[in-house]
Amino acid sequence: KQEVTQIPAALSVPEGENLVLNCSFTDSAIYNLQWFRQDPGKGLTSLLLIQSSQREQTSGRLNASLDKSSGRSTLYIAASQPGDSATYLCAVWSAGNMLTFGGGTRLMVKP
Amino acid sequence: DTAVSQTPKYLVTQMGNDKSIKCEQNLGHDTMYWYKQDSKKFLKIMFSYNNKELIINETVPNRFSPKSPDKAHLNLHINSLELGDSAVYFCASSQDQTGTPNNEQFFGPGTRLTVL
Numbered sequence: 001k002q003e004v005t006q007i008p009a010a011l012s013v014p015e016g017e018n019l020v021l022n023c024s025f026t027d028s029a030i031y032n033l034q035w036f037r038q039d040p041g042k043g044l045t046s047l048l049l050i051q052s053s054q055r056e057q058t059s060g061r062l063n064a065s066l067d068k069s070s071g072r073s074t075l076y077i078a079a080s081q082p083g084d085s086a087t088y089l090c091a092v093w094s095a096g097n098m099l100t101f102g103g104g105t106r107l108m109v110k111p
Numbered sequence: 112d113t114a115v116s117q118t119p120k121y122l123v124t125q126m127g128n129d130k131s132i133k134c135e136q137n138l139g140h141d142t143m144y145w146y147k148q149d150s151k152k153f154l155k156i157m158f159s160y161n162n163k164e165l166i167i168n169e170t171v172p173n174r175f176s177p178k179s180p181d182k183a184h185l186n187l188h189i190n191s192l193e194l195g196d197s198a199v200y201f202c203a204s205s206q207d208q209t210g211t212p213n214n215e216q217f218f219g220p221g222t223r224l225t226v227l
Contacts, residue, residue, distance in 0.1 A: 034215060043115075043201060044154075044218040089154070092216065099144075101154040 002094045003029045006102035013080055014110050021105045023090030028071050031093040035064050035075050038087045038104070047088075049076070065098040079107045114138050115219035117202050119172060123225045124192055131188045132222045136203030141186035142166075144216065147148075154201070160185050168181040197226045 003026045013019055025032070032051045036044040048057045048064040050073070056065040077083040077084060090102040115136045124130055135222075136143060145157040160166035163179040174190045189196060199221045204213040 032214070036218075044203075046215055046217060049215040087152070091154075099156055099216065104152060109133040 002030075002092060002100040003099050004090060004092055004102035006083050006088075006090055008105060008107050009103065010106040010108075012108040012110065015080060015082060017080050017109075019080055019107075021088050021090075021107070023073040023075070023079070023102055025073075025092050025100070027094050028068050029094055030068060033064075033066055033073050033090065033092045035062075035073075035098075036089040036091065038089060040086075044089065055088070068101075070082050077107075080107075082109050082111050083087045115202055115204055115217050117200075117219040117222050119222060120220065121225075123221050123227065125227055126192055126194060128192050129190045130192060130224070131186055132200055132202075132224070133184070133186045134153070134219055135184050136181065136202075136204040136216060136217070136219075138204055138206075140204040140206050140217075141182055142207060142214065143179065143182070143204045144205075145185065145187050146201040146218075148196070148201060148221070150198040158185075159189075184224060192224075192226045194226050197224055199223050 005024050008024045034049045035047040038044050050057045050066045061078040066073045085108050087104045087106045089104045091099050118133045142161045144159045146154050148154045157171045158177045160179045162182050176188045179185045201221045202219040203216045205216045207214045
């Protein structure tokens with residue numbers, strides 16, 4: 001059974017810092033991995049989708065990497081801004097047609 | 112021009128009642144999903160439909176019955192509501208089926224269900 005873990009559970013940084021959010025998964029037989037952002041009381045916004053054959057994806061100040069063999073992904077946020085404050089969720093598609101979510105990292109960027 | 116929409120946004124009801132949540136997507140996607148996010152914020156898949164056919168049903172009580180009248184709509188009907196059903200329910204859609212490359216998922220805003 002796939003399990004997804006995100007570390008840290010919460011993170012508070014001053015504006016302008018570069019930061020890394022971590023995601024690990026137990027079953028490396030994945031189809032792809034997706035990073036989402038969830039604002040309080042809102043739905044999920046897709047940030048990046050990495051196929052199992054890819055190593056990384058970039059969108060603006062966001063860069064996500066994938067190391068399938070070690071069961072890890074990182075989301076790198078450059079030059080963080082207060083508007084980046086949200087919960088970031090990692091989810092993997094794996095055998096059994098399951099999308100399994102991690103518990104999320106709650107990010108607070110202070111002005 | 113909302114891509115995935117859900118109604119209602121909030122739903123407060125008594126135990127034992129029957130309620131429905133509606134979901135519509137205008138993205139032309141073939142696959143739709145229902146997820147439950149509990150009080151600890153963990154998201155778990157409940158159902159998945161592809162072109163109106165059920166493809167995933169994850170150990171959900173049979174009080175929950177999804178219905179897909181067409182591939183743009185996936186409604187969730189819940190019978191005999193229980194306290195433990197209180198959660199936020201999210202609808203999502205993707206172009207292709209699970210396990211294929213082109214299945215980036217797009218989520219609706221969620222329906223917060225409170226059972227008293």
